[in-house]
Amino acid sequence: MLFNFDSTDPIYTQVAEQVEAAILTQTYREGQQIPSTTEISKYFHINPATVLKGFNVLVAKGLVEKKRGVGMFVSSGAYQRLIDHRRNEFYQLKIRPLIKEAQQLRFSEAALLDLIKRGFETND
Numbered sequence: 201m202l203f204n205f206d207s208t209d210p211i212y213t214q215v216a217e218q219v220e221a222a223i224l225t226q227t228y229r230e231g232q233q234i235p236s237t238t239e240i241s242k243y244f245h246i247n248p249a250t251v252l253k254g255f256n257v258l259v260a261k262g263l264v265e266k267k268r269g270v271g272m273f274v275s276s277g278a279y280q281r282l283i284d285h286r287r288n289e290f291y292q293l294k295i296r297p298l299i300k301e302a303q304q305l306r307f308s309e310a311a312l313l314d315l316i317k318r319g320f321e322t323n324d
Contacts, residue, residue: 201246211246215254223263228274234264236271246281 201218204209223227237255241248254274258264263278302312 201240201244212253212257214252215240215246215251216257219254219258220263220282223274223278225284227278230238230274230276233271233273283321 201215203214203218205211207214207216208224214269219228219234222234228234235243237248237251255264255266259266259272262281263275264272265275266272299312308316
């Protein structure tokens with residue numbers, strides 16, 4: 201985990217985002233225990249309440265579950281929920297504006313698809 205203490209993003213948000221990223225990369229797998237509030241707060245010199253607030257964001261999203269007296273665990277289905285959410289977000293934030301601009305430039309659907317295919321082929 202890396203935290204940007206100069207960022208305008210609150211630290212608790214960064215905690216939640218870091219854990220989400222670890223779930224997406226499957227560093228933390230479903231059913232696996234994640235580091236405790238105490239471990240993270242001590243290692244990164246962050247207030248435990250801040251770390252807990254980040255974890256609570258993940259609990260509210262259904263990505264992490266608390267097991268009283270045991271710790272925090274990645275919820276069943278968390279990976280797929282994250283993938284679905286990110287894909288929807290990608291569509292809303294990237295694809296819809298792309299299509300709108302393509303229409304303004306008078307690209308046909310076929311021409312736009314050709315550009316996308318070209319992008320996959322060149323990987324640059």
